Amino acid sequence: MPQPTEDGFEVVMQALDDLQQVAFIFEEFENSDPPSDFACRVKVMLKDAVLPQDDKAQSKGRDTQCELFVAATCARAGLRPVFAEPDLRCTLARWELGVAVKRVKSVSKLKHRLQEAAKQVKRSTLPGVVVADISMALNPQNSCDMQMESVQSLGQHVEEDAERLLTTDMHLRDALVRSGVLGVVLIVHQVRLDRQRGWELGSVTVPLLLHPYNQLRTRQCKEFYQRFEAGFLVSADGG
Numbered sequence: 701m702p703q704p705t706e707d708g709f710e711v712v713m714q715a716l717d718d719l720q721q722v723a724f725i726f727e728e729f730e731n732s733d734p735p736s737d738f739a740c741r742v743k744v745m746l747k748d749a750v751l752p753q754d755d756k757a758q759s760k761g762r763d764t765q766c767e768l769f770v771a772a773t774c775a776r777a778g779l780r781p782v783f784a785e786p787d788l789r790c791t792l793a794r795w796e797l798g799v800a801v802k803r804v805k806s807v808s809k810l811k812h813r814l815q816e817a818a819k820q821v822k823r824s825t826l827p828g829v830v831v832a833d834i835s836m837a838l839n840p841q842n843s844c845d846m847q848m849e850s851v852q853s854l855g856q857h858v859e860e861d862a863e864r865l866l867t868t869d870m871h872l873r874d875a876l877v878r879s880g881v882l883g884v885v886l887i888v889h890q891v892r893l894d895r896q897r898g899w900e901l902g903s904v905t906v907p908l909l910l911h912p913y914n915q916l917r918t919r920q921c922k923e924f925y926q927r928f929e930a931g932f933l934v935s936a937d938g939g
Contacts, residue, residue: 815875
């Protein structure tokens with residue numbers, strides 16, 4: 701394993717991230733029905749630059765990887781995902797839910813991307829959940845974490861900041877609610893250094909409920925998140 705000051709370190713660390721996600725996708729769709737265009741999606745997934753910071757303008761490859769990763773998580777969770785508007789449609793008990801998937805590359809674009817997702821959910825005419833990977837937004841330089849902050853601590857910080865956004869920006873919150881969005885699930889992946897295990901991928905999910913006073917909507921969102929978290933890629937902290 702190269703050291704942080706050596707050539708190729710960034711590439712090796714990025715490979716650690718990508719390979720674990722891609723292996724998860726292939727493993728899950730080997731055990732369940734893949735989408736009919738799975739091979740085409742995989743070809744698109746492999747077309748980006750080696751390092752994501754080199755593809756900030758256009759990143760169809762990793763955007764597709766994000767969609768496939770979320771679909772694989774839903775499949776492992778028993779939610780029977782189908783690729784359809786808004787991005788996925790999942791079955792939860794007797795309900796059909798839409799899932800809009802966004803890969804957000806800039807904190808300044810988070811509000812806009814959530815608004816885009818809300819429009820997708822509204823077009824689907826289904827109650828829905830937005831799943832947003834904000835890894836690149838939080839770490840635009842794609843640096844590795846050498847501070848060994850736990851994944852759970854990172855998740856707490858993300859949740860606090862996101863709750864603050866939805867509390868202070870009532871226009872955004874209202875736009876999500878009016879569009880039928882039940883809640884938002886944020887995903888963060890980051891390669892980090894563990895004292896015992898060395899470099900590894902840490903991943904965390906953060907749920908944000910939008911209907912605290914609507915029992916049915918809250919129940920639907922909580923049940924989706926519980927299932928999604930159960931199917932989620934195991935984090936570096938073993939969670």
